Amino acid sequence: VDGSEQVCQIPARYPLRAESDERFLRASVTEWQPLGNDPDQFIGQGQKMWLSDSAEFSLLSLQQVAFDSVESADEP
Structure with missing residues (x-):
């Protein structure tokens, strides 16, 4: 909101299961599994x-x- 810049660190891979194979360890692919x-x-x-919603x-x-940032109608 104030135009400042921040440096941050974000983990690049999802938590792994014990049986994960090499391509997941290297984070070279992403696969989605149903949750429940x-x-x-x-x-x-x-x-x-x-x-x-598009990419x-x-x-x-x-x-x-x-x-x-998007201001709501309630904000001055």
Whole structure:
């Protein structure tokens, strides 16, 4: 909101299962597995992704991220 910049560290891969294979360890792929019986929830394996309603972005391919704030009608 104030235009400041921050450096941060974000883990690049999802937590691994004991039986995960090499491609997940290297975070060279991302696969989604159903989470329980809910058809709308999934858990990732491998490289972390950021998702929007129109695209997927792998964390290791991002060079810069900018967030835009949206003021609500309640804010002055």
